Amino acid sequence: MTFAVLRALHAILGDALTDIEAVYAAADPPPTHKKANSFSRVYASPPPSPSSYSTSTPPNSDSTLEFPSLDAPYDPASAAEQLTAHPTVVAAINRIVAAAGQMAATVQVPFLTLCDAGMGYHLPSCLRVLEAAHVVEVLRDGPVHVREIAARTGVEQAKLAHILRLLATHHILREAAPDVFAANRISSLIDSGKPLRELVAKYVRVSALALFFFRYFLSFSYHILLSLPPFPSPRLPASFAPAALIHVHIREEDDRGGGGYPNRFRLERFEKAMAGTGSWEAPGAGxxxxxxxxxxxxxxxxxxxxxIGSTSMLLASAERRSAIVIQDRPVVVEMGEKAWRAKCPELLDSGAVRFQVHDFFTPQPFTDAAVFLLRVVLHDWPDAFAHRILLRLREAAAPHTKLVLADFVLPLACVDDFGVGEGINVQVEGTEKMLAPAPLLANLGKASANAYWMDLTMQVTFNGQERTLREIVALALTAGWKVVRVTKAPGSLFRHIVAVPVAVLVSPQRRARAGSGSAFFDLPRVGGMAGAGNAEAGEMEMIERASSRCGTPTFGSRVDLPSVAKARARFGGVWSARDGRLAVRAVPRRLRL
Known part of the structure; x- marks a missing residue:
């Protein structure tokens, strides 16, 4: 019956659109009127009487009103906008919203629906930034590059671009070109109508609507976003939030004296929470x-x-040509060895897989690795520290070594003519200008919301971020890695990015920010750790990884070890009883190095 329900919903959408179009077609030609400020805060209250519009005028292409455009400023004085209060139109709009919402909930993957509901608190936080920083007033006269918006609002550019792109993904702004944003029918509604020079007194005569929204959109993550230091700081954002907004009870179980480790309760809770992150990837994507x-x-x-090697378990089950070394913190390695010993001891005994205690901020012990894999690691860290992780791997890389990054890649909310600018010309196989044709947003809009929720979650949790492909390419170049390929699985923004060593390291003092490609900013010096001075040592001590991150694996790393049967199911392969291996479809030639 599900298809019947979906088709019924589809019919409701079509019928409602027909009703709206009929009302607009029957209306008198729009009267000439003098527009107030196109971003006016004036409301038509009470709404215009339906009797003021003719219902007998035959449709005429020259006189038919169009429904207000999402990309145009809100103009309450226009006939098209006033006609949205017509009872027939109101009823049809309600049916469209209801049917579209039910259809989306029916067809969407349940995991992503829960993510959308659970992480939706970032949206009011971003709205609060939009209002408090007067971004809409900056956009009043047309599209503006994020570089100029940041300069005029005082909000750090890299954060601002991600915030505005999340809003554009939810149709509250429009990304007119890469990192160029414009107000629309929705966001223009919160414009104060004041000249920028008078915004100090913004709330003196502002509309009741704006006060209603933004006095209540005073959320925890908004305070964190605005109180964060610039990206190079590794300090946890929660430490910057107002104390009154933080009320978290965490049971600390510190048994250092007994040979254990602190925060065991938090680690166990984290272990259970991360069990579901495998849903980010399509089966076999790794x-x-x-x-x-x-x-x-x-x-x-x-x-x-x-x-604990969950990703490696899937690889080891399918391909045993190479040995796999799994590196992590001591407590995690201990957990991993115990899990592998219980489920597949033969892989440990044969040496096909082994664990190694290693801190990725210290020199990498393997100097002839065929592949370094970083799955959901870099999104935990600000750019300066992600650079250090990549630089350690570059220092240990041989000419043939490949780097594989597995993370969400944030698409732009506009058509992306990919390039990183500033004289850096990088050709990356697998790039896409758009995920969907017009009139859909180029990034598939709200269908892609989960990756943008994760971006804000990483920002307010770890001061990290998900990154655009432009940002990833530029960041990798700062550490001597050239991105050559990006692969995807259908229906997911989780990507696998392949990079190769380059002979000349790009200065670590320069790297792209805010996804702009053409905007480069200075970074604090982040040289090799071997010769680190007291300042750098103190900075690294500030990370407090063992306590602030509970000694856990990186956020998003699965800490439940799948069984061999689950590995087979995830790859959708055929199990061979002869050698106990999983036969997987051959990788297409175009994906090979």
Whole structure:
């Protein structure tokens, strides 16, 4: 019956649109009127009487009113806007909203629907930034590049671009070009109508609507967003939030004296929470994102920050040409070895898989690895510290070493003519200008919301971020890695990015911010750790990884070890009873190195 329900919803949408179009077609030609400020705060209250519009005028293409455009400023004085109060139109709009919402809830993956509901608190936070920083007033006269918006509002550019793009993804702004934003029918509604020079007194005569929204949109994550230091700081954002907004009870179980480790309760809770993150990837995406079968026999693949080896378990079940080394913090390695010993001891005994205690901010011990894999690691860290992680791997890389990054990649909310600018010309196989044709947003709008929720979650939790492809390419170049390929799985923004070493390291003092590609900013010096002075050592001590991050794997690393049967199911392959291996469809030639 589900298809019948979906088709019924589809019919409701069509019928409602027909009703709205009929009302607009029957209306008198729009009267000539003098527009107030196109971003006026004036309301038509009470709404115009339906009797003021003719219902007998035959449709005429020259006189038919159009429904107000989402991309145009809100103009309450226009006939088209006033006609939205017509009873027939109001009823039809309600049916459209109801049917579209029910259809989306029916067809969307339940996991993503829950993510959308659970992380939706970031949206009011971003709205609060939009209002408090007077962004709409800056956009009043047309599209503006985020660089200028940041300069005029005082909000750090890298954060602002991500905030505005999340709003554009939810149709509250419009990304007119890469990192160029414009107000629309929705966001223009919160314009104060005041000249920028008078915004100090913004709330003196502002509309009741704006006060209603933004006195209540005073959320926890908004305070964190505005109180965060610039991105190079690794300090946890929660430490910057007003104390009155933080009320978290955490049971600390510190048994250092007994040979254990602190925060065991938090680690166990984290372990359960991360069990669901495998839903980010489509089955088999980790295998098909890189041609693992092309590696020479006897080579070494290093899963850096690999947790207890859940990703490596899937790879080991499908491909055993190379040995796999899983690196992480001591407590995580202990958990991993115990889990592997219980489920697949033969892989440990044969040496096909082994664990190694390693801090990825220190020199990498493997200097001839075929592959370094970083799955959901970099999004935990600000750019300066992500740079350090990548630089350590570059220092240990051989000419043939490949780097595989697995993370969400944020698409722009406009057509993206990819390029990183500033004289850096990088050709990346697999880039896409758009995920959907017009009139849909180029990034698929709210269908892609989960990646943008994760971006804001990483910002307010770790001062990290999900990144656009432009940001990833530029960040990798600062550490001597050239991105050459990005692969995707259908229906997901989780990507596998392949990079190769480049001979000349780009200065770590320069890297792209805010996804702009053409905007480069100075970074604090982040040289090799071996010769770190007291200042850098103190900065690294400030990270307090063991306590502030509970000694856990990186956020998003699965800490439940799947069984061999689950690995088979995830890859959708055929199990071979002869050698106990999983036969997987060959990787397409175009994906091979």
């Amino acid at each position: 295998l098909h994102g890189f041609d693992w079968a092309s590696l020479p026999r006897g080579s070494v693949a290093v899963d850096v920050g690999g947790g």
